[in-house]
Amino acid sequence: MEATLLVPDSKVQREYEIPTLSRLRWTADHPASHYSLGVMLYPDGDILDGFNFRWLRDCLGAAIRTDDPKKVCWALGVPEGETGIFRAGE
Numbered sequence: 077m078e079a080t081l082l083v084p085d086s087k088v089q090r091e092y093e094i095p096t097l098s099r100l101r102w103t104a105d106h107p108a109s110h111y112s113l114g115v116m117l118y119p120d121g122d123i124l125d126g127f128n129f130r131w132l133r134d135c136l137g138a139a140i141r142t143d144d145p146k147k148v149c150w151a152l153g154v155p156e157g158e159t160g161i162f163r164a165g166e
Contacts, residue, residue: 077102078164079116079142081124081132089136100124100140102151114151126152133160 079100083089089096104114108123116124129152132138139160142148149156 077142077144077147079140079144079148081118081129081138081140083132083136083138086136094132094136100142100148102147109151113153114147116148116151124152126154126158129154129160 079102081098081100083094083096083098085096088094098118101117101119102114103109103117104112106115106117106123109115118124129138129140139162140148141162141164143164145161145163146156148161149158152158152161154161
């Protein structure tokens with residue numbers, strides 16, 4: 077599964093040194109994964125959860141582009157169809 081966190085360039089994004097593009101990795105082989113729903117990991121191994129995704133989306137306009145939106149939603153613990161999570165090519 078492929079997923080990329082996209083954060084528009086902004087003063088806040090630069091101030092907090094948030095990358096504009098982060099390749100995310102899904103895994104169910106993590107202590108925070110429950111019921112095999114998995115978690116989304118940044119390249120450094122930190123978890124992206126639904127709370128932090130919503131902050132990035134609502135405050136910075138972030139979105140996740142993926143080939144499997146349902147799997148990303150499950151891993152983040154947000155409802156399917158969550159705003160800001162879209163299928164690549166849409």
